[in-house]
Amino acid sequence: MKILPEKTIERLSQYRRTLNNFYADHNSNRIFSHELAALLNITAVQVRRDIMFIGYSSSQRKGYNVQELIQVISQIIDTHEPINVAVVGYGNLGKAITTYFVGNRPKLNLVAAFDIDPKKIGQETHNIKCYSIDRLREILVAKDITIAILTVPTHAAKDMAKILVQTGIKGILNYTTVNLHIPPEIYLEEYDMITSLEKVAYFVKNKNQ
Amino acid sequence: MKILPEKTIERLSQYRRTLNNFYADHNSNRIFSHELAALLNITAVQVRRDIMFIGYSSSQRKGYNVQELIQVISQIIDTHEPINVAVVGYGNLGKAITTYFVGNRPKLNLVAAFDIDPKKIGQETHNIKCYSIDRLREILVAKDITIAILTVPTHAAKDMAKILVQTGIKGILNYTTVNLHIPPEIYLEEYDMITSLEKVAYFVKNKNQ
DNA sequence: GTAATATTGTTATAAAAATAACAATTCCTC
DNA sequence: GAGGAATTGTTATTTTTATAACAATATTAC
Structure with a gap:
């Protein structure tokens, strides 16, 4: 994958942690872009644009799958070997x-x-x-x-x-x-x-x- | 004064500290934009542009007056009252x-x-x-x-x-x-x-x- | 004193980042 | 199942930031 913008990488790290917390708290596996945005004090567009960058997409109109999104982010920001x-x-x-x-x-x-x-x-x-x-x-x-x-x-x-x-x-x-x-x-x-x-x-x- | 760009403010803080160190180490009251830039791993243009923003100017061709520049930066990023x-x-x-x-x-x-x-x-x-x-x-x-x-x-x-x-x-x-x-x-x-x-x-x- | 050189100050351009606009899709209501 | 509403995905625009280009000026060498 092409290298991602610096600011997007920073946010991906925060998305992942926020999603982990969200999943633990709500036990829900669905999150809307505006929900994630509100948790992070940013805009929903920014969230969607970042998610577009990493090539993930949801079944439209029902938000993102929390665990899938965590997985996809991890594949990008984690290394294979520790x-x-x-x-x-x-x-x-x-x-x-x-x-x-x-x-x-x-x-x-x-x-x-x-x-x-x-x-x-x-x-x-x-x-x-x-x-x-x-x-x-x-x-x-x-x-x-x-x-x-x-x-x-x-x-x-x-x-x-x-x-x-x-x-x-x-x-x-x-x-x-x-x-x-x-x-x-x-x-x-x-x-x-x-x-x-x-x-x-x-x-x-x-x-x- | 009009509000300055966020990144410029960050650099002003670093310019000031670097200038203080420079003055203590070299006991020189003159510094060129490319010297300050090198100390901070940035470009000389960036330095000059920031200095332009804050409205300071040197006698051309002989670098900036270190103490004056420290003063001008302090007037911008310090408050009057502590x-x-x-x-x-x-x-x-x-x-x-x-x-x-x-x-x-x-x-x-x-x-x-x-x-x-x-x-x-x-x-x-x-x-x-x-x-x-x-x-x-x-x-x-x-x-x-x-x-x-x-x-x-x-x-x-x-x-x-x-x-x-x-x-x-x-x-x-x-x-x-x-x-x-x-x-x-x-x-x-x-x-x-x-x-x-x-x-x-x-x-x-x-x-x- | 003239030419070459080094440096600043500023305008112009490019790159990066954020925001806005909006089409496409899905879901819901009736 | 038609129409409206909500949400995503993507392109377009704006804003912010950094870089490049270059004129102006001062200094130095000769």
Whole structure:
């Protein structure tokens, strides 16, 4: 299948979770585009357009089959073979992410955490063990880790990214406030909490324009 | 000034931080658009266009004055009066955000944290005190809190949002995976870590298309 | 001082994303 | 079973965002 728009991919992830919740709550296997849209604060057209993109279609006039739709979305956003993920930096943010992860995400396995603090090394939360940052290279390779979530302090971000790149990581989700410079074949997604907050502040201030 | 594009606001926040770092590191008061762009992994045109939007201009051919540019950006994204912010949910993520906040952000004050866990109530990190969630209404009003960062567990998100809305909050930054339904006059920014990770996984998988 | 060069500021174009419009289909009512 | 209503699927349009093109200006080299 042709690659899908970035925003559609983001929404597909949310559709899937929302559909799972919907199914658990309502025990109904039918959902209308406007129902799904309302749950996500978006428009029904947007939902239908995304669903068109992924090539799914319902028996018209009776909404979508919830489980089928979950299946189709999963075929697109999940990989065939599970992908192994590591959290690099096991401070508060790293631990928060580990907790978010607990549950059923069969194709994305969080398999290791790393930190420099001896007190954290050896800790195990939700079956995720924390290793010394010194063993980063070794364990990334040994455990076939493809994606890294970077949550180290600012001063360490650059060096960690360097090691990740050298080890052949495929994707980095960067939560540090450091702008990383890595080869273009590695997929880099950056998120900056301070920027988000400053954005909220700006639009709170300028809401009447 | 006319309201600026959302993406420009996001970048302005990052320009400012990058410029502050640049000034500290280089002790130079001049920066070219392509230098700033390189630091942020974007194009020089994008930088110049954003700077055009905010109405700043340099003496041509010699780059921008770093401190002036910081000033101009601050005038746009900062408020005149400081804005008070609270973290609702003082688990790992709430604590992580508190830590991120430490430093010089004169116009955005994190003034309180809230949690339901008696063990956390009364804790104080970086001068931020944790209060009982029972006192949320009271303290939001007393401390004139305008923006809330929501980091509570899924099951509590809806109720917390309700209280925030009732108390007249102006903006919410929602890190829970629950889609909130709040009046449109409240600015809502949502961020979903799982979605971000699933997005990275998708584009790692489909990078060659 | 003139030509070449580097940089900005701005307009024009392209690409991405969201919204609107509407035909097609199915279901329901009578 | 005819007519109306609700819903989907898709094309068209608009809006937002990013990129490209290029004139204007200042600096440097000679």
